[in-house]
Amino acid sequence: MAPNAVQASSAPGQAVEETKAGGKHAHGTHNYPDALTHIDKTTWDVVIIGAGPAGLMLATSLARFGGHDVLVVDERSEPTTAGRADGIQPRTIEVLRNMEPLGSEFFERSAPSYERTFWDPRSDGQRGIERTRRVQSFPTNMEIQDNCTLGLQQGLIEGGYLRDMERHGQRVTRPWAYKDFQMGSGSHPVTVTLEKMKPVMETTNEGGAPISVIKPTGETKTIKTKYLVGCDGGRSRVRKTMEDRHAVTFDGDWVDTLWAALDCVVETDFPDVRKIAAIHSKNHGALYIFPRENNEKGEPIIRCYTQVNRLEGEKSKESALDARDKVTSDMVMKAIKEIAYPYHFDFKGIEWYTPKAGQGMNTAIIDSQALAWRINLVEKGLAKRDVLLSTYHDERHATGKQLIDFDSEYSALFSGEVPKNTPEVANMTEAQKREHFIDIQRRNAAFTTGAGVFYADNVLNYRDPSKLGVSKVTDRLQPGARLLPAWVTRWCNSQPVRLIHEIQFTAPGGFRIYVCAGDLAKNRSKLQDLSRHLSSSSSFLHRFRPNAKAHHLAHGAYHQRPEALNTGLGKGFAEEANPFFHLLLIVKQNRFRIELEEIADLGPLRAMLYTDDVEQGGQRIGDEDGDESIGGLHTKWGLDDGGIVVCRPDGYVGAVFPLDQGAKGWKAIEKYFDGFLEEQNAVIAAAAVPRL
Template sequence: MPVFVESAHDARDTRINPAHLTALPRLAAPPPTEGDNYEVVVVGSGPAGILSSVLLARYGLASVLTVDSKPESVHAGQADGLQPRTLEVLQSLDLAHEVLTQGCQMHEVAFWNPTDGDGKGIERTAFVPDVAVAARYPHEVTIHQGRIERILNEDLEKHGNAVQRGWEVTKFQLEEGEGEFPVVVTMQKTGGDEKRVVRCKHLIGADGAHSTVRKGMGLSLEGDTTDHVWGVIDTVCTTTFPDIRKRCAIHSSAGSIMIIPRERISGGAVLTRIYCQMEDSPAADKVASKESRGKVTLERIMEQARRVLAPYTIEFGHVDWWAAYQIGQRVAPKFQMSDSKGVPRVHIAGDACHTHSPKAGQGMNVSMMDAYNLSWKLAHTLLGLAPSSILHTYESERHSIAEQLIAFDRSFSTLFSTPLTTTSHTTSGLTHDEFLRVFRTGGGFTSGCGIEYSGSTLVDTSVRGVVTDGLRESGLLWPGRRVMNVRTKRFADANPRDLQDDMPSTGVYRLLVLLPSAFRATPGDFAGLLTAYSADIPARFPQGAVETVIVFPGERGNLEWTDFPACVRAQGEWTVLGDHYGCVYGTFSVDVAKGAVAVVRPDGYVGVVAGLQEGGDGVVDGWLRGVLVGV
């Protein structure tokens, strides 16, 4: 049975298996050897693949092989935008600093439409917040995908592993009755004849839209295969257009473009990404689609941008990358393949299981959240902390999100490609108000902050009357939703804290105990309750698998450290927090007179909520016994 302990370098930094944490850097894992056995083989080192490997390494799985057919990571183009929820996850891994300080933050979106009347020019019709839902980071960040991959690769190497480049997986098969390592993976050196055959317990296919792993599962991407033809360019430009450093959605009589400001590059210049609609209507079939894309040139993209922005001028300097694309909205019917005993053994993530246009701003975000959802479940299963049945929730949770993404992207892309009318009084075409409404209502989904997982082993949707009435869209303390960030003050040292920073991505469950107002007057009356949640319940599960975060209402006042039970003082110095700023209970819609308790999953999503004193300890204990092994 794995034992959770605290690492030497940070008393708050627990890991499922801390053996990989050491004061000295470890050598990176060697390349694959014929006949090797691995706990996990990850195929692909894009955002979904590399984040999977990083998380598995952090969770203590040393036997993970990551391979990629490409000789190096991307240097230009591809995804560039990170949504608020993705930023929260990177922060929980202490990997957000460079992104937040060197990326381009987008706080506002400008909408431009045809000039009312003659429609020959364009005019700004609205400024709206880029993120309209409650979020710790109320903005998007654009930064090159290659930099994200570099940050993750450095962290992977720091934890003793590395991507093995130049190895292409050609096939895999499940061999039943072959012991612990039933997945047989065949790979070949890219551009050569050298082959390797290895075995693993689990295979993750994060190998893109043309995924070999998905095809080996007998699956294909299903959905629309044609769309409007668009061109995209990353460039350094000079322009009289006033909103070039804002995210812009521009409709004109000459077509539509989207402007995405990018980060600085060498020499101090700044990049701008411009998406240009190149055709008025979608191609009729795949052949016509390929022909339409083939007609798109760099010069055509530049000229189309000039026409849409007129009467403003734009001149193009350095071009970092350009492309023509026509991506349909498609999703695989399944994300997992199980063995004869029903244990999911093969999993696909990212573009391997869903593709969409870049207009919804999801890019690498949904792919990385696939990895974030899957990795801790794999780690818990492989380390014997949880039944393998929790692996099934990866497909049920993430397939639903992929379908929602496809539906939203189809709607938004169609609207963006539809010409706008010049007045709101005409009955034909699309009005600005209609387009703006779709943009705003989709904000909870696109930001990632409004994602909600449905009921399952890991989500008990009966809220048991704890949370008061309110809009679920605002991100209340609700099963299936991520824990919103709130500002608190730590009791021990009066340190202002973001709650999410006290719930880092370390692979553990957390009991979030919101004490009622009566605790302030008679803290001794709650000694038994705090002992149950801080000591009794965690002791029933593997050491360190469950920890407790305690929040009391209001400021510190007359409270003393000795007012808390000895078990809290011994274990919870860093996780006793006060609602000093008066935002916790209101944000979570919890009655301060009653309090509440919630179990937060290792990925930051709420698993169950219960009343604090009305049998809440039994609810929490029962729920945990369904997702963790007992001791």
């Protein structure tokens, strides 16, 4: 696409039409359902402001869980058609693969990057750059399925979410803007005022970069809701209201460095154009090349994050805020050529350009996932509202703070600045600074992938199970961390599967309880004792039941039954006692050497049977098929003799319980769930809903 093609298709002052013939195909690949335009109801369970990736993740999650009245509004008359966020990290990919077909759709459409390269000024002092290091994108020992970063334009991400929402009966309402909210009392204590907007008007700023102008129509709508969630970006109006009128403070900082993001098709002799490349020049600033998906012509796009305030060899004295609207595409292309010298870049087409700020899409998507399952359990009548919702702030605020701290330090170092929290960098040599920059990336790899995010102990996470009355069973699984992935065989069809994806992040949205049986013959009496407890009236399976909201989907509490249950088997072999507690029985045995009759007396444990005979690290017991690796999962999780792993709906380990401590162990499990769940006959309607 030529540099002026964006302006030719959306000339200054031209309205973008809300039809399939309009802006939907500006990128050539957009495909999403039409938005709703009218708000007919005045009372909602959840109102979401903003239909970017965070708002859409929350909306589609709640739609998947079912039973919630959700209004999603966005002030734009269409989704994103160019620019904005574009990188999906490994943990986010893992979460999306737990929401199929979303994960597969995104992966197949994107450009995966498995390698990062680092370029620095030539060591001989001559003009130009040279590659100083090549590394794998993320360490293999993180054990994550997709050990890469996906390059995918935000509009395509939004399109995937919008299609997933429609599959579950939900759409966005456009163009409506948030104006104000007031807190009151009653079952729907938040009063929200919205204003209808006119279609988006595309124009350009002083430098020629495309910007959007959205004007109000004057029509307003007042609605009431239980939850108001602001997903309206870095300049959130919801946040501004909280600051101005509700005494909520938000602290932040910024780096005075000006960057631009240029999405383009190039012809170049730069060898790492399809890898993530971090480039530091001697005098002209930095460049970050990020591979993106192909455009509608099949041409590979790259995004160039380009520092543009060092064009003349030294940092401009004009502040980034004052200079941002003066950036032009010519300035950005000139900066790229100076920084990447001696390599040549022939810009065949520019998809989009504008000064670029910070990024946090991946963290925001996981924020939404974390909020969605909590709201679902509360609104289905299963959870103690104040107790469970308070854990959202405790866990995700800490993660957000870590993101801000990392981004502040990383951005400053990449821009050639001295981070405020590490002033000692000012005394480093250039070689030491380069090594420090790489070390920052390496040390924070667990966080930047998302796979290493760890939640502290609270009512959901018990690293020390003695607080629940039992001794520690394993050091291999960490409560508060994501469950270590492992392969098992789904017995009903003998299919090897990744256990973490057997229960998808969809209705009903319950807990995953992995019962590692160990040797079935050796532990039969223990499993029978557990089964008797689970079948009793004192068990969590019977005490914690959802309200009527949970039973109006295609298959009762399910949109679609998990594959392990969708078998046609009767007599309790494919039926859950309580669909909000998924019990997966994993036996340390060859799949060809166990029959259903052997677990017929195990009550609720019969529903989903798996054999531990495919994960590496197990014991070879013979030469027959299925004998190659018996017990690999048990060994990996440190549960050779058996144990019970309780995972939250988001796939994080909550607690690990023993199989061999009898009633003491069963009591500990009950105590765990008593900490944040409540029985239906004990529910008292709340007079007010806490703000989030």
